[in-house]
Amino acid sequence: MKYLAEFSDPELAKRLVDQIHATVTRPWAMMEVCGGQTHTIVRHGIDQLLPDGVEMIHGPGCPVCVTPLEIIDKALEIASQPGVIFCSFGDMLRVPGSGRDLFRIKSEGGDVRVVYSPLDALNLARENPDKQVVFFGIGFETTAPPNAMTVYQAKKLGIENFSLLVSHVRVPPAIEAIMQSPNCRVQAFLAAGHVCSVMGVEEYPELTEKYKVPIVVTGFEPLDILAGILRTVIQLENGEHTLENAYRRAVRDEGNPAAKAMLADVFESTDRAWRGIGMIPQSGWRLSERYREYDAEYRFQVRDIKTLESTVCRSGEVLQGHIKPHECEAFGTLCTPRNPLGATMVSSEGACAAYYLYRRLQTPAASSATSAENKEVSSVG
Amino acid sequence: MAEQVMLPDPAMPDPPSFDGWTCPLPLRDHPTVVMGHGGGGQMSAELIEHLFVPAFSNPLLAGLTDSAVVTLGGAHLAFSTDSFVVQPLFFPGGSIGDLAVNGTVNDLAMSGAQPAYLSCGFILEEGVELSVVGRIAKDLGTAAELAGVIVATGDTKVVDTGHGDGVYINTAGIGLVRDGVDIRPQRAAAGDVVIISGMIGVHGIAIMSVREGISFGTEVVSDCAPLNGLVAAMLDTTPDLHVLRDPTRGGVATSLNEIAKAAGVGIELTERNLPIPETVANACSFLGLDPLYVANEGKLLAIVARDQADELLATMRAHPLGADAAVIGECVPDHPGMVVTKTAFGATRVVDTPIGEQLPRIC
Numbered sequence: 001m002k003y004l005a006e007f008s009d010p011e012l013a014k015r016l017v018d019q020i021h022a023t024v025t026r027p028w029a030m031m032e033v034c035g036g037q038t039h040t041i042v043r044h045g046i047d048q049l050l051p052d053g054v055e056m057i058h059g060p061g062c063p064v065c066v067t068p069l070e071i072i073d074k075a076l077e078i079a080s081q082p083g084v085i086f087c088s089f090g091d092m093l094r095v096p097g098s099g100r101d102l103f104r105i106k107s108e109g110g111d112v113r114v115v116y117s118p119l120d121a122l123n124l125a126r127e128n129p130d131k132q133v134v135f136f137g138i139g140f141e142t143t144a145p146p147n148a149m150t151v152y153q154a155k156k157l158g159i160e161n162f163s164l165l166v167s168h169v170r171v172p173p174a175i176e177a178i179m180q181s182p183n184c185r186v187q188a189f190l191a192a193g194h195v196c197s198v199m200g201v202e203e204y205p206e207l208t209e210k211y212k213v214p215i216v217v218t219g220f221e222p223l224d225i226l227a228g229i230l231r232t233v234i235q236l237e238n239g240e241h242t243l244e245n246a247y248r249r250a251v252r253d254e255g256n257p258a259a260k261a262m263l264a265d266v267f268e269s270t271d272r273a274w275r276g277i278g279m280i281p282q283s284g285w286r287l288s289e290r291y292r293e294y295d296a297e298y299r300f301q302v303r304d305i306k307t308l309e310s311t312v313c314r315s316g317e318v319l320q321g322h323i324k325p326h327e328c329e330a331f332g333t334l335c336t337p338r339n340p341l342g343a344t345m346v347s348s349e350g351a352c353a354a355y356y357l358y359r360r361l362q363t364p365a366a367s368s369a370t371s372a373e374n375k376e377v378s379s380v381g
Numbered sequence: 382m383a384e385q386v387m388l389p390d391p392a393m394p395d396p397p398s399f400d401g402w403t404c405p406l407p408l409r410d411h412p413t414v415v416m417g418h419g420g421g422g423q424m425s426a427e428l429i430e431h432l433f434v435p436a437f438s439n440p441l442l443a444g445l446t447d448s449a450v451v452t453l454g455g456a457h458l459a460f461s462t463d464s465f466v467v468q469p470l471f472f473p474g475g476s477i478g479d480l481a482v483n484g485t486v487n488d489l490a491m492s493g494a495q496p497a498y499l500s501c502g503f504i505l506e507e508g509v510e511l512s513v514v515g516r517i518a519k520d521l522g523t524a525a526e527l528a529g530v531i532v533a534t535g536d537t538k539v540v541d542t543g544h545g546d547g548v549y550i551n552t553a554g555i556g557l558v559r560d561g562v563d564i565r566p567q568r569a570a571a572g573d574v575v576i577i578s579g580m581i582g583v584h585g586i587a588i589m590s591v592r593e594g595i596s597f598g599t600e601v602v603s604d605c606a607p608l609n610g611l612v613a614a615m616l617d618t619t620p621d622l623h624v625l626r627d628p629t630r631g632g633v634a635t636s637l638n639e640i641a642k643a644a645g646v647g648i649e650l651t652e653r654n655l656p657i658p659e660t661v662a663n664a665c666s667f668l669g670l671d672p673l674y675v676a677n678e679g680k681l682l683a684i685v686a687r688d689q690a691d692e693l694l695a696t697m698r699a700h701p702l703g704a705d706a707a708v709i710g711e712c713v714p715d716h717p718g719m720v721v722t723k724t725a726f727g728a729t730r731v732v733d734t735p736i737g738e739q740l741p742r743i744c
Binding site: 004005008010013014017042043044045046048049089090091093094103104106107108114116222337338356357358359 | 413414415416417423424593595653659662663666668669724725726727728729730731733736737740741
């Protein structure tokens with residue numbers, strides 16, 4: 001992999017930080033949309049380097065965090081059925097549904113497997129014609145094209161024992177929902193670079209104009225993030241609100257036409273529930289009518305899902321930037337990565353988990369979390 | 382002039398609402414064993430502390446170290462056991478046979494012992510080719526010879542097809558601890574220096590690359606090796622070593638957290654000083670993993686008084702298995718029981734114990 005070290009260079013980072021300090025004259029609040037960006041910011045302590053008053057609000061761009069509980073419960077139901085091989089990316093295994101997770105299903109005899117590509121799941125279907133192979137297709141525009149390609153291939157090759165449990169979501173409707181929220185404090189967005197590498201940037205100028213917010217397409221390495229922040233504060237200080245692409249090595253204005261064509265063929269827009277935000281119209285994708293037979297929800301007819309939910313978790317407000325993770329009363333005490341109340345504490349990309357793991361020294365509520373955890377009721381005690 | 386009438390915009394949705402939104406109940410109860418119980422993190426620790434330790438209740442177990450040091454007939458003996466369930470059985474840089482020797486040899490060496498004798502128990506699955514078992518046995522014998530230990534006793538069991546993963550191995554070992562050597566995690570003290578013997582994360586990525594069929598440009602070869610020779614050289618120079626630990630499951634982060642908690646000290650790492658090969662850094666970046674949590678099989682962490690660190694480092698670097706040794710941090714009086722790292726940009730973050738296994742991130 002190229003550029004890993006180059007885009008983490010401390011000297012260049014310091015110069016960017018200095019430029020940000022020299023530019024900023026007043027407080028600003030900006031949102032990094034993607035969970036991967038949140039991870040980079042907290043892991044490298046980038047937010048600690050910014051001027052006082054420049055606030056990073058962590059957005060709803062963690063696909064694990066925003067996957068609705070109902071879909072996770074459906075996944076658990078399907079994965080526990082005999083004759084099913086249930087395939088997923090790694091970090092979905094730990095997300096609790098209503099009292100269980102995929103690890104638990106696996107321990108009870110379910111055939112749950114971590115894969116690194118949906119095509120691995122398709123190969124499993126080919127190798128196991130007597131089994132039903134299901135892939136858990138979650139994520140934003142970034143993970144949707146390979147999932148679409150896999151369903152396309154399944155149909156083309158006539159592999160009928162493969163299906164996709166779909167919970168895809170899209171970034172622009174989420175930005176719109178955040179801006180329409182009555183308590184919205186977001187003044188600018190760092191858009192998710194990998195999403196734009198697929199979709200391009202054409203959906204964003206309309207949003208910058210409609211809501212008068214700068215949107216800067218930003219990458220994921222530390223220098224990418226700092227460059228995105230710098231471009232954003234320059235716009236804010238100048239009273240501008242345009243779309244900028246600060247991730248040109250990966251994002252073309254038109255995106256990836258082949259991927260977009262595949263998405264248009266295999267998926268269709270649908271209303272989608274987001275954990276922490278609720279239903280956002282036309283914010284997700286489902287398999288289109290022509291590929292409906294590959295939709296696991298239809299194939300398995302999963303019904304009567306009754307979700308059981310916590311009443312103290314405030315991750316919805318965290319996801320929209322209304323509060324910081326450590327401002328939730330449950331943070332670090334009732335709610336830890338070991339016993340997550342909400343998905344933002346489950347996923348390694350979740351804002352709460354990131355704060356808990358990397359920022360406990362600065363968050364009073366969590367500084368006692370270690371001792372609090374020691375007092376927790378153990379699952380084996 | 383007629384007043385302009387504002388028509389409602391039917392396309393504009395209602396603002397999103399939190400009404401009725403909640404999120405999952407915590408997972409407090411696991412009535413069955415899950416994979417996380419074997420990941421070397423918090424769940425493993427809970428299983429041991431809450432289930433096994435009370436059942437075996439004795440003071441020797443209290444330290445929860447990789448090997449126990451006992452006095453028998455006037456001799457100080459280190460005693461350890463380890464089980465090996467790795468897949469694949471053969472990987473770049475070694476096999477389950479190599480691991481079975483080096484794992485136990487290294488656990489003994491981390492007590493400052495010179496390993497002498499091993500036991501070896503094979504659990505074979507019906508249907509495994511004898512040629513495979515033969516290769517593993519040959520590797521095990523060669524590794525024992527290299528480490529200078531004798532496989533003095535053994536056992537073999539066969540289980541039905543589907544009840545094992547080809548080959549499981551358990552080894553136990555004993556070794557003599559030098560007089561005057563007292564190596565325990567509790568001896569870490571504020572002001573001590575933390576040293577790693579070489580590049581981290583290599584074994585875990587080597588296994589993953591083969592298991593998952595992922596290529597990272599160049600082949601990553603496991604660092605599986607016996608560390609007793611390196612430890613002997615270190616003790617010749619620095620008999621007063623405070624702590625030794627081989628950061629296997631759970632990686633450097635987990636080992637340092639265990640030490641910090643046992644000694645009641647804080648540990649502060651300097652991220653820029655961590656020796657991480659480019660291939661490991663790339664693989665971890667690609668998979669969303671942190672090299673600090675990736676397993677090693679031929680590396681050790683040493684904690685030593687500051688005034689002895691330079692001499693110890695020179696000794697380690699003079700040994701083939703310590704050529705890339707580096708000071709990576711120090712023990713501090715602040716934040717006892719907690720490990721933090723200074724990032725390359727001068728910020729600070731907590732390096733926690735993982736809950737279960739580290740999982741690849743979705744994006």
